[in-house]
Amino acid sequence: MTNLIEYLQARLKAVVTICFVVLAGVAASSLLVDTGHAHTWVEQHVPFFWSFFGFSAAAVIIGVARWLGGSGIQAPVDFYEVSNSTPCEEE
Amino acid sequence: MASSFIHPSLLLILGALLLPFIQGPLRKPYLFLVPLLALGAVVLNTTLTGNFATVLFLDWQLVFGRIDKLTTVFALIMALMAVIGTLYGLHVDRAGEHMAAWIYAAGSLGTIYSGDYLSLFFFWEMMAFSSAFLVWFRRRKQSLSVGYRYLLIHTIGGIVLLAGILLRYQAVGNITFELMDIAHPELYTWLIMIGFGLNAAMVPLHSWLPEAYSEASFNGAVFLCAFTTKTAVYTLARACAGMDILVVLGVIMALYGVIYAVMENDIRKLLAWSIVSQVGYMVAGIGIGTDLAINGAVAHAVVHILYKSLLFMGTGAVLYMTGKTKFTELGGLYRKMPATFFFTIIGCLSISAAPGFAAYVSKSMIIGAGFESHLNWASWLLMFGATGTFMYNGLKLPYFLFFGPNNCSAATWKKAGDPTWNMLIAMTLGATLCVLVGIAPGFLYAMLPYTMNYNPYTAYHLLETLQLLGFATLAFFLLKKYVEPVDRICLDIDWLYRQAGGGFLWLVKGPLQWCDTAWGEAYRVVGLSSLMTLSRFWSWFDWHAIDGVVDGIARSVRGLGGKVRVLQSGHIQMTLYYAFSLAAILFVTFIFFQLL
Numbered sequence: 001m002t003n004l005i006e007y008l009q010a011r012l013k014a015v016v017t018i019c020f021v022v023l024a025g026v027a028a029s030s031l032l033v034d035t036g037h038a039h040t041w042v043e044q045h046v047p048f049f050w051s052f053f054g055f056s057a058a059a060v061i062i063g064v065a066r067w068l069g070g071s072g073i074q075a076p077v078d079f080y081e082v083s084n085s086t087p088c089e090e091e
Numbered sequence: 092m093a094s095s096f097i098h099p100s101l102l103l104i105l106g107a108l109l110l111p112f113i114q115g116p117l118r119k120p121y122l123f124l125v126p127l128l129a130l131g132a133v134v135l136n137t138t139l140t141g142n143f144a145t146v147l148f149l150d151w152q153l154v155f156g157r158i159d160k161l162t163t164v165f166a167l168i169m170a171l172m173a174v175i176g177t178l179y180g181l182h183v184d185r186a187g188e189h190m191a192a193w194i195y196a197a198g199s200l201g202t203i204y205s206g207d208y209l210s211l212f213f214f215w216e217m218m219a220f221s222s223a224f225l226v227w228f229r230r231r232k233q234s235l236s237v238g239y240r241y242l243l244i245h246t247i248g249g250i251v252l253l254a255g256i257l258l259r260y261q262a263v264g265n266i267t268f269e270l271m272d273i274a275h276p277e278l279y280t281w282l283i284m285i286g287f288g289l290n291a292a293m294v295p296l297h298s299w300l301p302e303a304y305s306e307a308s309f310n311g312a313v314f315l316c317a318f319t320t321k322t323a324v325y326t327l328a329r330a331c332a333g334m335d336i337l338v339v340l341g342v343i344m345a346l347y348g349v350i351y352a353v354m355e356n357d358i359r360k361l362l363a364w365s366i367v368s369q370v371g372y373m374v375a376g377i378g379i380g381t382d383l384a385i386n387g388a389v390a391h392a393v394v395h396i397l398y399k400s401l402l403f404m405g406t407g408a409v410l411y412m413t414g415k416t417k418f419t420e421l422g423g424l425y426r427k428m429p430a431t432f433f434f435t436i437i438g439c440l441s442i443s444a445a446p447g448f449a450a451y452v453s454k455s456m457i458i459g460a461g462f463e464s465h466l467n468w469a470s471w472l473l474m475f476g477a478t479g480t481f482m483y484n485g486l487k488l489p490y491f492l493f494f495g496p497n498n499c500s501a502a503t504w505k506k507a508g509d510p511t512w513n514m515l516i517a518m519t520l521g522a523t524l525c526v527l528v529g530i531a532p533g534f535l536y537a538m539l540p541y542t543m544n545y546n547p548y549t550a551y552h553l554l555e556t557l558q559l560l561g562f563a564t565l566a567f568f569l570l571k572k573y574v575e576p577v578d579r580i581c582l583d584i585d586w587l588y589r590q591a592g593g594g595f596l597w598l599v600k601g602p603l604q605w606c607d608t609a610w611g612e613a614y615r616v617v618g619l620s621s622l623m624t625l626s627r628f629w630s631w632f633d634w635h636a637i638d639g640v641v642d643g644i645a646r647s648v649r650g651l652g653g654k655v656r657v658l659q660s661g662h663i664q665m666t667l668y669y670a671f672s673l674a675a676i677l678f679v680t681f682i683f684f685q686l687l
Contacts, residue, residue, distance in 0.1 A: 001432075026554065034476050038551065040462065050562075053558075054478055055563065058570075062573050062574055063573075076579060079580060080422070
């Protein structure tokens with residue numbers, strides 16, 4: 001398996017191209033599939049709906065996580081050790 | 092029939108108690124045999140239906156063996172997990188760790204088989220106390236405090252649950268563990284739901300999970316990830332199915348876990364956040380409450396145990412071999428740990444609901460049930476969360492752990508390698524089951540509580556999933572630099588109760604200590620001084636009044652005695668002289684009074 005991965009890594013450009021082709025194929029196939037099983041109107045009437053949904057959901061999640069991390073949720077690894085050790089040091 | 096019920100918890104507890112006495116070459120076969128016997132007992136129990144092992148205790152009928160379809164499916168997966176988990180840690184020498192794990196599994200199975208709240212509570216607490224040891228056995232400096240925090244939170248949850256049970260008994264008059272009247276919820280309904288919900292890591296009662304599971308020992312985490320939350324899911328499905336609030340809480344859990352997992356730098360904490368998120372799907376399914384939703388929640392619990400334990404085994408192998416768990420200290424490990432990489436990838440695909448893998452056959456049931464129940468907002472948000480799950484678990488975890496920048500130190504890289512044979516076999520077993528359930532879900536569907544005809548492999552569902560995964564992958568690789576792990580921790584709601592704890596400490600050390608000191612000083616100045624003055628007065632009074640009277644009498648008697656003593660000269664002529672003189676005085680006096 002290691003060899004296979006290294007073989008593919010050596011041909012990264014070709015692998016990426018194939019992935020794009022497959023992705024386009026999947027998106028195109030969605031136009032042909034019967035949407036009778038779809039639960040909502042948008043699924044039935046917006047072409048490539050799930051492609052847009054997947055991309056935008058991932059982008060939004062990354063954006064929100066990045067924003068939250070930057071707004072103070074992500075703290076130094078010794079955050080609690082420092083706040084816990086303060087009273088002891090005073091002693 | 093009643094005699095054929097074998098309680099698997101009894102086997103596990105007895106096995107755990109005997110374990111320290113089994114030494115040497117017999118230890119490993121014994122370790123494998125005991126959970127296997129428990130699994131065998133559960134399999135035998137699947138042929139039964141009804142209440143077994145009933146005991147009359149005071150006025151209550153305790154039911155240790157309530158068996159129906161819901162019980163059976165959960166008991167089977169828990170017992171199977173006990174086998175896989177023990178196999179994974181077979182080489183661990185510490186008997187105590189195996190004992191804790193088995194008693195923990197016994198608590199879970201006991202809860203699942205309980206037909207009344209009293210025995211349920213007993214097994215519930217057994218789970219809480221035994222599982223804390225799986226954190227402590229990591230034996231790091233912080234393991235002790237993390238384990239205590241875990242235990243403290245679960246003790247609080249246990250008290251809330253007990254309060255609910257007692258209030259329910261007062262109101263209803265029985266302790267039967269059954270579906271509550273959710274249409275007319277009382278205080279006890281909420282308390283019981285919160286008690287169960289804490290173990291299911293419902294936001295905002297979830298902080299114990301990421302902290303404890305990421306701190307547990309490498310094999311302890313494999314047990315932890317399976318039992319507590321899924322046992323709680325079982326209890327919620329049994330008692331609270333259809334409670335609307337659970338839909339809201341489930342959706343919040345699903346999204347909350349996703350966001351934190353995306354930010355996380357610790358591989359096992361990422362998986363712990365993922366549990367919060369995935370259990371959110373189950374909780375939402377229970378809240379929706381339709382047959383399809385309950386089936387979906389149960390099926391998702393089963394497959395979740397399979398793939399999550401596989402993922403914890405994969406990351407546990409990394410921890411076991413390298414001693415590291417941070418993305419910022421790992422990377423590029425596929426070269427050194429190819430087998431671990433392979434099994435972890437299967438776990439990643441399974442949790443991502445990729446076609447052919449475990450969660451593909453379960454997650455869509457819950458989301459579909461939401462749409463069918465016209466809870467479109469919930470289903471859309473769960474779909475949104477599912478995309479996030481794929482991104483952090485299907486892409487971020489394998490990319491930054493096995494590919495991506497190699498952050499390993501020379502020592503870490505040298506130590507990296509595939510783990511022991513038993514760990515690999517356990518991972519093989521887990522991975523095989525993940526694929527089997529994914530490609531042939533029929534046997535899982537047959538075990539679910541409600542009969543249904545559900546086919547996840549429709550062309551529409553397949554293409555929907557492929558589009559979702561494919562374009563989320565595209566977004567991930569385009570925006571990869573924004574999710575690159577950084578060596579920081581994520582502050583969570585535990586910050587609040589840590590602050591509350593700090594505030595309490597400040598209150599004790601500050602104002603309360605000041606009051607105590609001031610009171611002590613006031614007592615010393617006012618109380619002690621007046622007490623001393625009073626004491627001195629009483630001392631004086633005692634000496635001069637009480638003792639004066641007593642001593643005065645004594646002194647008078649002594650003085651008189653001294654005076655009278657001279658009469659006792661010992662000479663007979665003197666004695667006769669005093670006697671006749673006294674007699675003469677008495678005689679003269681008598682005559683004198685007669686003459687008057």
